[in-house]
Amino acid sequence: MEKLYDDKWDNPRYVAAVARNRRANAATGRRNRWIASDERAQEVIDFLDAYTHQDGFLGKMSQAVSEWGELTEKQYAAVIKIIDDRKAQAAE
Secondary structure (H helix, E strand, C coil): CCCCCCCHHHCHHHHHHHHHHHHHHHHHHHHHHHHHHCCCHHHHHHHHHCCCCCCCHHHHHHHHHHHHCCCCHHHHHHHHHHHHHHHHHHHC
């Protein structure tokens, strides 16, 4: 049987759900601003989507975009280099 709480804010599951929704909304807003301000942001997001649920560097970068809505400058530079290197290899 589920425990009854005097106030919804006393329920840890409710508080966790609200916090999770706040983070998701903030990440979506940051991602939208990032896409609007950087011409290669959508390319990076599309590239990293293939690495969702994988371990390793690109998996962690995909998770960072999902959680935070963007990458740090160094993370972004590293992913762009990987994308550019793969494009160069494919052209050869």
